[in-house]
Amino acid sequence: MATLRTVKCGETVTVTKILGEGALRRRIMDMGITKGTSVFVRKVAPLGDPVEITVRGYELSIRKGDAENILVE
Known part of the structure; x- marks a missing residue:
C-alpha cells in the first residue's frame, strides 16, 4: 500500500484508509481527507516536508508524518 508521502508531484490519488487513532485521525478527517476522497499532490518541499x-x-499543506498515515491508491 502506498502512502500520501510516497506520491510524486503532479499525481492524483484516492484515499483508501487513514491510519492512526484519536486526535491525529480526527484532525486529518477534519481537513476533508476522508476515505474515497481524491487528492492532487501539487508540490513537495525540497526536504520532503x-x-x-x-x-x-x-x-x-500537510506534514510528512501526517502524510505517512494516509493510505492511497
Missing part, C-alpha cells in the same frame, strides 16, 4: 495538496477544491 511539508507536502502541498489540493483536496475538495482547496489547497492544503
Whole structure:
C-alpha cells in the first residue's frame, strides 16, 4: 500500500484508509481527507516536508508524518 508521502508531484490519488487513532485521525478527517476522497499532490518541499495538496477544491499543506498515515491508491 502506498502512502500520501510516497506520491510524486503532479499525481492524483484516492484515499483508501487513514491510519492512526484519536486526535491525529480526527484532525486529518477534519481537513476533508476522508476515505474515497481524491487528492492532487501539487508540490513537495525540497526536504520532503511539508507536502502541498489540493483536496475538495482547496489547497492544503500537510506534514510528512501526517502524510505517512494516509493510505492511497
